[in-house]
Amino acid sequence: MTEPTRADTAHRAAGAPVRCRRGPAAVLRDLRALDGALYAAVAATPTPTLDRALRGLSHAADHSKISLGVAAALALGGDRPRRAAFLGVAALALASGSANLLGKRLVRRSRPDREAARVTVDRRVPMPASASFPSGHTAAAVAFAAAVGTVLPTAALPLGALAGAVGYARVHTGVHYPGDVAAGAVLGLASAAAALAAAPGGGCQPKARTAW
Numbered sequence: 658m659t660e661p662t663r664a665d666t667a668h669r670a671a672g673a674p675v676r677c678r679r680g681p682a683a684v685l686r687d688l689r690a691l692d693g694a695l696y697a698a699v700a701a702t703p704t705p706t707l708d709r710a711l712r713g714l715s716h717a718a719d720h721s722k723i724s725l726g727v728a729a730a731l732a733l734g735g736d737r738p739r740r741a742a743f744l745g746v747a748a749l750a751l752a753s754g755s756a757n758l759l760g761k762r763l764v765r766r767s768r769p770d771r772e773a774a775r776v777t778v779d780r781r782v783p784m785p786a787s788a789s790f791p792s793g794h795t796a797a798a799v800a801f802a803a804a805v806g807t808v809l810p811t812a813a814l815p816l817g818a819l820a821g822a823v824g825y826a827r828v829h830t831g832v833h834y835p836g837d838v839a840a841g842a843v844l845g846l847a848s849a850a851a852a853l854a855a856a857p858g859g860g861c862q863p864k865a866r867t868a869w
Contacts, residue, residue, distance in 0.1 A: 699829060700775060711825070714822060714826045719794075721797045724797065737809060745804045748804035749848075751800065755848060768788075791838075791840035795842055798820035802845075804849040
């Protein structure tokens, strides 16, 4: 909180309430405190039936293995699935590069302290050496889901749910704060929008020309 000004002192002497001046730095501190509290709440909630599955999901999302597997399967389909696979991988690459080569180097947020939060060993995956903000796993998964879902609307819901699960798994296993995941999701959506905008015809499948 900032020091009171002379006007504040005069108002206080007169019995008038003094408003707290809270700048961007104070708001950022409050958001960090909320972020840490959410992380601690997840860590403190026993979920033995989910720990192994979420740990496995987090492992499977390393290097975007799940998304690339889906893209490989789509590439075996027709023109629209192949287009969806191409745009999905393009969005994924843009999101991953932006998160790891730009975001993490600019923000340099430290990883959570799993020991202090008492994250159970059954949940843990190896702690990455890179910075925590934003979540690259989440950014890549969301970018892929958003791009593919735009071209193939029937895939939007399952891929979106999968991306959300990947994001939560990164918090559950203790390697990210919820704020890292939220930022990764925003970056993923932006990357998908950029990839779709840059592609010829956007996310729409070009209509076949009719010969007369």
